[in-house]
Amino acid sequence: MHSVPVASRSSDQKDSKDSREPREPRNGTPQLDAVSLAIVEQLQEDGRRPYAAIGKAVGLSEAAVRQRVQKLLDQGVMQIVAVTDPLTVGFRRQAMLGINVDGDLDPVADALTAMSEVEYIVITAGSFDLMAEVVCEDDDHLLEVINKRIRTLPGVRSTESFVYLKLKKQTYMWGTR
Numbered sequence: 001m002h003s004v005p006v007a008s009r010s011s012d013q014k015d016s017k018d019s020r021e022p023r024e025p026r027n028g029t030p031q032l033d034a035v036s037l038a039i040v041e042q043l044q045e046d047g048r049r050p051y052a053a054i055g056k057a058v059g060l061s062e063a064a065v066r067q068r069v070q071k072l073l074d075q076g077v078m079q080i081v082a083v084t085d086p087l088t089v090g091f092r093r094q095a096m097l098g099i100n101v102d103g104d105l106d107p108v109a110d111a112l113t114a115m116s117e118v119e120y121i122v123i124t125a126g127s128f129d130l131m132a133e134v135v136c137e138d139d140d141h142l143l144e145v146i147n148k149r150i151r152t153l154p155g156v157r158s159t160e161s162f163v164y165l166k167l168k169k170q171t172y173m174w175g176t177r
Contacts, residue, residue: 030075035060039068040078044172047080085167086135093136094164097146098128100157105129108155117145128160 032040038058042049051065058065072078086094101108105123112118112132120133132150136142142163151159 030072030077032072032077036068036072036077039065040072043069043078043080083170083172085170087167090137091135092138093142094167095134095136095142096162096164097132097134097150098160098162099130099132099150100159101129101155102157103155108153111153112150115145115149117141 035058039054042054042057050062051069052062054060055062055065060068073080086092099108099112109121109123109130112121112130115134117134117136118132119135120131122131123129124131134142134145136145142161146159146161150156
């Protein structure tokens with residue numbers, strides 16, 4: 001097991017002229033200055049890196065880094081979590097599900113979000129309305145989730161399952177671009 005922070009921000013943001021100034025607001029997302037972005041990058045490299053070491057790298061005190069990290073966590077900009085290979089902790093089956101919906105997508109997306117087996121859900125443009133990653137104990141569990149819980153949701157028109165045979169890469173090191 002290893003710690004990996006997950007960070008996100010709008011990818012269409014432009015660098016500001018003064019790298020210490022917050023970026024222009026986009027879609028209600030928190031705006032990050034260059035120092036906060038550098039902190040996120042430090043934590044993406046090592047989610048357990050000491051605040052003092054981060055402070056040296058970004059030019060802040062340990063206390064200032066601690067305060068900024070807490071703000072980033074509180075704003076939902078990032079999470080610091082232990083990421084595992086599901087096979088090593090008893091989950092023998094993963095799948096990506098493509099889901100088509102009749103009508104409003106939000107109620108179906110909200111219902112999927114509430115399911116403990118669903119680790120990832122996105123609204124998409126293309127062949128599917130929603131994509132959901134599920135982690136299950138075995139094939140019987142996957143069948144139960146798809147057949148009894150997802151396909152029975154009001155509005156779900158169809159599903160297509162993409163069963164994972166082997167996890168080859170899982171990383172959260174995309175930086176802050």
